[in-house]
Amino acid sequence: MTEPQSNPLVRTVASTQSEMTEIVLPNDTNTLGNLLGGRLMHFIDLTGAMAAYRHARTPVVTAAMDHIDFIRPVHLGDLVTLKSSVNRAFTTSMEVGVKVWAENTRTGSIAHVASAYLVFVAVDEHGRKQNVPQLQPETPDEIRRHQDALRRREYREKEYARRRDGSLATHGLS
Numbered sequence: 033m034t035e036p037q038s039n040p041l042v043r044t045v046a047s048t049q050s051e052m053t054e055i056v057l058p059n060d061t062n063t064l065g066n067l068l069g070g071r072l073m074h075f076i077d078l079t080g081a082m083a084a085y086r087h088a089r090t091p092v093v094t095a096a097m098d099h100i101d102f103i104r105p106v107h108l109g110d111l112v113t114l115k116s117s118v119n120r121a122f123t124t125s126m127e128v129g130v131k132v133w134a135e136n137t138r139t140g141s142i143a144h145v146a147s148a149y150l151v152f153v154a155v156d157e158h159g160r161k162q163n164v165p166q167l168q169p170e171t172p173d174e175i176r177r178h179q180d181a182l183r184r185r186e187y188r189e190k191e192y193a194r195r196r197d198g199s200l201a202t203h204g205l206s
């Protein structure tokens with residue numbers, strides 16, 4: 033494993049904020065005319081990556097996406113808006129939060145439909161890990177998310193180890 037390159041910069045959460053709006057088209061829907069979960073996950077991945085790119089200013093790869101609750105269906109013709117920002121930067125990885133709303137274009141009503149946390153790792157053009165700038169939270173909400181991100185990272189590490197060991201046992205390898 034190669035040592036990541038160092039990066040001395042510090043960035044704000046605001047400088048990572050990203051947004052994307054899509055209209056739900058027939059190709060994006062299931063037989064009930066609702067947005068496919070996998071398509072929404074794709075939008076979430078893209079919007080999350082935008083925030084991570086803005087923080088790292090290098091290519092990034094998705095290392096993990098935490099579980100997602102699909103709170104309510106999104107219908108054909110709705111506008112889906114996704115907003116993301118980096119919650120915390122670690123050494124080569126960043127936790128990004130993504131929140132999703134759907135807007136009914138006829139009534140104008142807007143509802144929160146999903147949220148997710150993702151982890152991206154910064155890499156160079158050869159796929160080698162890179163150190164990322166540190167993140168300076170400024171507002172009370174940013175400070176809370178920054179603290180929560182550390183707890184989620186610890187939980188993720190425990191869960192990853194548990195899944196990895198469980199998977200080895202399932203395959204008769206431990």
Ligand SMILES: CC(C)(COP(=O)(O)OP(=O)(O)OC[C@H]1O[C@@H](n2cnc3c(N)ncnc32)[C@H](O)[C@@H]1OP(=O)(O)O)[C@@H](O)C(=O)NCCC(=O)NCCS
Nearest residue numbers: 033092093094095096122123124125126151153161188192
């Ligand atoms: C993600 C990846 C770069 C990690 O590489 P690795 O050599 O296993 O990395 P390490 O174990 O040294 O971890 C590097 C960082 O990633 C984090 N990380 C690695 N796997 C993780 C996971 N499953 N969940 C959360 N974070 C993870 C580590 O905590 C570490 O963070 P830090 O440097 O900020 O402390 C590598 O597993 C990979 O390339 N995976 C495929 C990515 C991909 O193709 N994504 C989909 C398409 S973009």
